[in-house]
Amino acid sequence: DGGITQSPKYLFRKEGQNVTLSCEQNLNHDAMYWYRQDPGQGLRLIYYSQIVNDFQKGDIAEGYSVSREKKESFPLTVTSAQKNPTAFYLCASTLKGQGTNEQFFGPGTRLTVL
Amino acid sequence: AQRVTQPEKLLSVFKGAPVELKCNYSYSGSPELFWYVQYSRQRLQLLLRHISRESIKGFTADLNKGETSFHLKKPFAQEEDSAMYYCALVSGGYNKLIFGAGTRLAVHP
Numbered sequence: 001d002g003g004i005t006q007s008p009k010y011l012f013r014k015e016g017q018n019v020t021l022s023c024e025q026n027l028n029h030d031a032m033y034w035y036r037q038d039p040g041q042g043l044r045l046i047y048y049s050q051i052v053n054d055f056q057k058g059d060i061a062e063g064y065s066v067s068r069e070k071k072e073s074f075p076l077t078v079t080s081a082q083k084n085p086t087a088f089y090l091c092a093s094t095l096k097g098q099g100t101n102e103q104f105f106g107p108g109t110r111l112t113v114l
Numbered sequence: 115a116q117r118v119t120q121p122e123k124l125l126s127v128f129k130g131a132p133v134e135l136k137c138n139y140s141y142s143g144s145p146e147l148f149w150y151v152q153y154s155r156q157r158l159q160l161l162l163r164h165i166s167r168e169s170i171k172g173f174t175a176d177l178n179k180g181e182t183s184f185h186l187k188k189p190f191a192q193e194e195d196s197a198m199y200y201c202a203l204v205s206g207g208y209n210k211l212i213f214g215a216g217t218r219l220a221v222h223p
Contacts, residue, residue, distance in 0.1 A: 031209055040123065042200060042213040043158075050208055058210070090158065094209050101146060101209045105158040 004106035021076045023091035030096035032074035037088040120214035135186040137201030146204040147184040153197045191221045
């Protein structure tokens with residue numbers, strides 16, 4: 001089951017710690033996205049990247065950081081500044097310029113702050 | 115402001131009954147809308163997009179610009195349709211999506 005992979009599946013963090021969630025894709029997609037999914041709130045965009053070495057803040061970027069050093073990888077760091085980090089995190093990618101805008105999603109990482 | 119509203123958190127129907135999952139949007143310009151579905155223990159995946167005017171798994175959705183709606187419909191629900199459904203709107207450039215809160219469809223035998 002290739003495409004987009006996320007690791008780990010479950011992650012536990014103590015308050016005050018930074019943690020990094022991995023997202024890798026082998027679809028040769030240009031654009032990648034990070035969403036946060038909370039019950040009753042749908043998906044909210046954290047960060048997105050259209051090309052290597054470039055990324056933009058989404059609607060809820062505070063307390064998060066990303067990097068895009070390789071086309072295939074878009075890791076998300078949840079910092080201690082994020083006030084309520086316990087959530088389900090989804091990574092997605094899409095082929096830029098295709099015009100269909102379909103996003104392909106990973107299986108997600110569930111982060112719990114202890 | 116750009117927004118997607120799904121007014122129902124849960125829609126419960128019996129097998130064979132018609133289904134309509136509501137989606138309303140707020141967007142200035144010509145919208146591009148999608149329905150995504152998440153079955154139990156599976157990834158979120160695209161169900162259909164308005165621009166294709168297609169029917170997938172018996173579901174259809176028509177864009178009504180006058181009512182700013184993109185409701186998802188199926189004439190006869192099946193148990194395997196039970197899932198979480200999200201309506202999504204393309205926001206500006208960069209293929210950014212704005213999602214609604216989602217509606218859980220439960221189809222009972």
